Amino acid sequence: MHIHLINLGCARNQVDSEIMTGRLKQAGHRITNDPEKAETIIINTCCFIEDAADESIDTILAAAAYKETGRCQRLIVAGCLPERYREDVQQALPEADFFLGTGAYDRIVAAVDGTPEAPLKCLLPHPDTLPPQTVDTPRALPQGPMAYLKISEGCDRHCTFCIIPRLRGHQKSRPMADILQEARAMAAAGIKELVLVGQETTRYGHDRQDGGPQLADLLTELSAIDEALWIRFMYGHPESLSDAILETVASRPNLCAYFDIPIQHANIEILRRMGRPDDPQHIHTLVKRIRTRMPAAALRTTVIVGFPGETEAHFAELQEFIDAIAFDHLGVFTYSDAEDLASHRLEGHVPAEIARERRDILMAQQRRISEARMERYLGQTVDVLLEECPEPGLYLGRTMFQAPEVDGLTYVRPRESQPALAVGQFVRTRITDTLEYDLVGEPE
Numbered sequence: 199m200h201i202h203l204i205n206l207g208c209a210r211n212q213v214d215s216e217i218m219t220g221r222l223k224q225a226g227h228r229i230t231n232d233p234e235k236a237e238t239i240i241i242n243t244c245c246f247i248e249d250a251a252d253e254s255i256d257t258i259l260a261a262a263a264y265k266e267t268g269r270c271q272r273l274i275v276a277g278c279l280p281e282r283y284r285e286d287v288q289q290a291l292p293e294a295d296f297f298l299g300t301g302a303y304d305r306i307v308a309a310v311d312g313t314p315e316a317p318l319k320c321l322l323p324h325p326d327t328l329p330p331q332t333v334d335t336p337r338a339l340p341q342g343p344m345a346y347l348k349i350s351e352g353c354d355r356h357c358t359f360c361i362i363p364r365l366r367g368h369q370k371s372r373p374m375a376d377i378l379q380e381a382r383a384m385a386a387a388g389i390k391e392l393v394l395v396g397q398e399t400t401r402y403g404h405d406r407q408d409g410g411p412q413l414a415d416l417l418t419e420l421s422a423i424d425e426a427l428w429i430r431f432m433y434g435h436p437e438s439l440s441d442a443i444l445e446t447v448a449s450r451p452n453l454c455a456y457f458d459i460p461i462q463h464a465n466i467e468i469l470r471r472m473g474r475p476d477d478p479q480h481i482h483t484l485v486k487r488i489r490t491r492m493p494a495a496a497l498r499t500t501v502i503v504g505f506p507g508e509t510e511a512h513f514a515e516l517q518e519f520i521d522a523i524a525f526d527h528l529g530v531f532t533y534s535d536a537e538d539l540a541s542h543r544l545e546g547h548v549p550a551e552i553a554r555e556r557r558d559i560l561m562a563q564q565r566r567i568s569e570a571r572m573e574r575y576l577g578q579t580v581d582v583l584l585e586e587c588p589e590p591g592l593y594l595g596r597t598m599f600q601a602p603e604v605d606g607l608t609y610v611r612p613r614e615s616q617p618a619l620a621v622g623q624f625v626r627t628r629i630t631d632t633l634e635y636d637l638v639g640e641p642e
């Protein structure tokens with residue numbers, strides 16, 4: 199059978215989609231990029247905020263049209279949307295033939311084949327019952343030189359705005375030996391950068407009671423696989439980003455000095471309403487520690503504006519904090535309300551228009567900060583991993599200080615007299631220009 203799979207959402211979903219693709223290929227199905235030619239279309243959905251849920255629904259409806267215009271006979275909706283909305287989504291989307299929750303990714307072949315294992319219209323077992331990914335789990339690797347590596351699933355925290363623990367269950371760390379085996383196989387297959395993902399990567403191993411390996415241990419082992427292999431971790435937490443992790447990153451050149459630490463807000467009252475344990479002074483101290491130990495390090499964070507109870511004064515405090523820290527990369531979300539969130543019951547909901555205004559103000563502020571932070575690379579020579587060649591003589595890549603998909607890019611233009619380059623190659627690049635979020639350079 200020809201299958202077309204559409205992945206939406208975050209890097210963790212991307213890994214789930216690659217595993218579903220691997221399982222389907224192993225079962226003899228063919229994957230096609232053309233939805234017209236597919237007998238089955240799968241949409242791996244996202245719904246962490248309202249916009250993401252809307253995008254998922256629009257994508258499902260657009261895919262349903264191939265039942266009329268293409269060969270599609272079976273439309274499968276997988277992932278977070280059916281997990282969150284269960285019966286409601288089944289009733290709202292009669293176009294879909296099958297629903298597969300986050301605890302049932304391993305049964306994708308049965309869902310496609312319609313075998314007796316999946317006789318019903320949906321499979322929604324609890325996410326904690328999903329057998330953990332192992333090195334033997336089939337997975338279709340991405341085309342480019344970068345791959346995500348999931349080191350844990352689920353989250354044990356209770357941020358009041360977040361639905362993830364309900365959709366993905368408790369934190370379950372993969373055994374270190376298993377992760378290392380997968381990492382070695384990916385490096386042998388030509389992957390040049392591994393990006394570790396999980397709901398809270400800096401808490402890797404904390405769910406095991408046996409005092410086993412934690413993120414610093416895992417990073418040490420991963421960095422020894424190949425000194426040319428970049429290792430980066432995303433989705434950290436300021437509370438669990440330990441000194442041991444910082445020291446490990448500082449001591450190994452192939453561990454990216456890049457810290458993704460979503461803070462969500464900088465006012466203590468709002469942080470408490472969010473159910474976050476952090477305190478702004480601790481975040482200041484942490485950032486100072488990172489920059490003192492690794493002056494070249496890049497910092498990324500995300501914040502939510504318009505959270506229930508956020509006043510003009512709270513927002514002004516957040517603005518001051520963002521100015522004072524000068525993060526290299528910043529993502530700003532407006533608060534997304536839903537009845538199944540603990541934050542829904544809080545007093546003082548902020549009108550959506552005000553939240554949007556605050557987001558735009560903060561993004562304009564960050565544009566200036568980012569531009570100034572980018573200028574520090576001017577004239578420097580840095581390694582760039584080439585990921586695309588959109589036209590002859592132009593390559594798109596990233597430095598260690600730019601994460602895939604969420605940060606800017608580095609444009610590399612070799613001079614005519616220079617040898618040809620190839621996607622997947624690291625190139626020593628002299629930065630000749632800087633833009634608001636991107637860098638421009640030429641090979642040394």
Ligand code: SF4
Pocket residue numbers: 353354355356357360361362363397398435
């Ligand atoms: S730590 Fe992250 S994934 Fe966990 S509940 Fe908070 S926001 Fe959600």
